Amino acid sequence: MQKQPHLHISRRTLLASGAALAATGWATGARAQAVFRVTAIPDESPTELARKAAPLMKYLGERLGVKAEFTPVNDYAACVEALANRQVDLAWLGGFTFVQALQRSGGKVVPLVQREEDKHFRSVFITTQDGIRSLADLKGHSFSFGSQSSTSGHLMPRSYLLAAGIDPDRDFKRVAYSGAHDATAAAVAAGKVDAGTLNISVWEKLLADKKVDASRVRVIYTTPAYYDYNWTVHADMPAAQRERITKAFLDLSPATPEGKEILDLQRASKFVPTSADNYKGIEAAARNAGLLK
Template sequence: MKRSSAPSSTVSRRALLGVAGASALLATGLAQAQSGGVLRVTAIPDESPTELARKAAPLMKYLEGKLGLKVEYTPVTDYAASVEALVNRKVDLAWFGGFTFVQAHVRSGGKVIPLVQREEDEKFRSVFITTDAAIRTLADLKGKDVSFGSQSSTSGHLMPRSFLLQAGLNPESDFRRVAYSGAHDATIAAVAAGKVQAGALNISVWDKFVAEKKVDLSKVRVFYTTPPYYDYNWTVHADMPAALREKLSQAFLTLGKDTAEGQEILALQRATRFVPTQAANYKGIEAAAKSAGLL
């Protein structure tokens, strides 16, 4: 006997209802995890674990108060791990450099959204440092041992490399040795200890070390500062409910120096204030990565 089948319109309605139901369940699951449970946060490990934890603690407490949910900071071992964590929704919010944001944007097929950046990140810079009196310009790095930070670092590798290439220097062929320290503070330590003749790092960490007198300026000095570029941001996965994204953005945007809490957080984040950002701001970073063969 021939089995009867439902009219195509009925099947279509059922299929649509099934898709809608699955989408609703996904959205509900995300909302429950984030509004009724825990907001999971991570950051690229561009400084030592102890320094990152020190910087994160007051901010996590502040976000808990603003969002009305528990906020957990989870460190990662390297830059790539921070990208994978957000792309695979193991975390909800990540502090990225410009390059790691671009990597996450590409890896996720555009499914990550940059929310805010520090005002300083609109015109960020890198510095090259040395203890060698003979090094005065980028050209003087030929035949020398030079350290970058992490290979995935915007300010500790990608942009310094980009400006070197623009100056006609190829690190792999023109330097005696290319090293990767893994973090900005480690680059300073490597240069100061004479392990390399020069190193590149972000200007924010350098200025912090100078202000805290953690570097001997009679020995270590800046000999080149790059032109400005866009850098760090706080990024979320696109599947985060829009209402929560807006609430999170506002929490950052309303941070001010008019309260002791705001002063402490902004000082630790080395920020004047946070401002809105967008994916288009990082097209220059993406172009530089492609030009350098890193993307």
């Protein structure tokens, strides 16, 4: 099998992403100060991301005294670029995209909060094939990751495969990248690939919504826990504004109707403070897997 290229976002790609964002009016100098701009890695369908964002934007706008606006991006690299270049004020990142943003910005991004669940996040490996019962059984089969820049849909699953003595680029019949967790589940369910991996949060939501037939698609392996998603800002943001954003998230409570709606949509029990040190393990895994230069 042809070896998949290492994930390395070139300067040309980043500049192109930045130009595209500027063309849509995201450039810092062009935007009105009264708009607080938020984006997120596109790890789920655009419809789902918009649904999850709407009440949170209303809440943040009220807490910060500005209009909070969610603007989606086409891929993970564009999200990293938007934050690094201060084209957005707040970004929802995975652990790996946080590490990439930290590298891209020269250390000038700051994670503020994460869900309680992100302190012990996991990925699941799924299949419909009767002959696949363990990671070792995946050899010789077609397999789908999510986005190449996904922590829970690529980096950490790849790390655990390598630790089990399985090199996806050598041992799998074919490797695909679906681009999103729900797309991976759909590809496995439809028989487009023999198996795949996605984050446990999306998997459990798909099961709860009966969007996956649990009698056909089953989990063969759940990874150990690792740190994952967070809400991150650029380090140039004034400390007082960072504190207001952090407090807004920490104040969300399931005891209020508004808090319960937002937390349920974010699949969170609550938000807690986080720090860059929590993602050192993600950075090490990315370097060991050859996915970070």
